[in-house]
Amino acid sequence: MPAEAKSHSPLSWLNNQPYLLLSLTSLFWAGNIVLARYVAGHVPPLTLSCIRWIGVFLILLPFAKPHLRRDWPALRKNLPLMLLLSATGFAFNNAVSYWAMQYTQALNALLIQSAGPLFVALWSLLLFGVRLTRAQLAGIVISLLGVITIILRGDFSALASIRLNKGDVMFASSLFAFGLYSALMTKRPVTHQLSLIAFTTGCGAAMLLPFAVWESWTGSALTLDALTLATVGYVVIFPSTLAYLFFNRGIALIGPNRAAPFFHLMPVFGSAMAILLLGESLRLFHLIGYALVLAGVIIASRQGSGRP
Secondary structure (H helix, E strand, O other): OHHHHHHOOHHHHHOOOHHHHHHHHHHHHHHHHHHHHHOOOOOOHHHHHHHHHHHHHHHHHHHHHHHHHHHHHHHHHOHHHHHHHHHHHHHHHHHHHHHHOOOOOHHHHHHHHOOHHHHHHHHHHHHHOOOOOHHHHHHHHHHHHHHHHHHOOOOHHHHHHOOOOHHHHHHHHHHHHHHHHHHHHHHOOOOOHHHHHHHHHHHHHHHHHHHHHHHHHOOOOOOOOHHHHHHHHHHHHHHHHHHHHHHHHHHHHHOHHHHHHHHHHHHHHHHHHHHHHOOOOOOHHHHHHHHHHHHHHHHHHOOOOOOO
């Protein structure tokens, strides 16, 4: 009876809902981009990244300990891959994206973020010969049009006024690294998901620690005020602990190419936040963009559009 109750628990149900898990991941990451831009210049980016993963590691460690002991032989056997996952998915990707937001605008970052599925597809093709299906490619293109419609507010001529800077190049490089992480996740060792996330966040924090110390020594010290504490609290819990658990599980269930189009939900959620929280008006271009993104995601991620 207890085993049956456990198998039908809400957490067990959620753990097997890839589309919901990936949608929540995009929601949390959308908030992370908006927040990163808001606190740019106030919270040092490398220090924030390091604290972010230290916090996640400490939160998960008590729950992950028994799984880490059991899975340690598999993790040690695949140590080069595990270190590469830690570097691309946690250390480099996160630190550089935060750093980039010191120099670019949210509009530019969201446009570059829209290329996320293409980076995942590129790495999957180069490393493992996995090609996008016609449905996946069509879904990515349709959802990308929706993203651009939302960001440009229905005025495609605004593309001509966008100017790239070093922050844009940095943000693109972080996305390039995360595409590699997403593709490599299909080759991860068979472990409990808590073992995987605890190991990679711990290693990611260790990789970032020297850079956080250097940042502090060069004058960008962390100021412990209400904004800093709220920022750290949000990034540790939502776009880190929960989002990465959800993202990793989503990839495990449906594969990286079918999961990648959910990147395009981020500007949808970002614009919805602006409407709900900042009092912006709901316009026709929002509705058109939402419809295109959702249609593209459904087409690209449907059963049979690819293999995990």
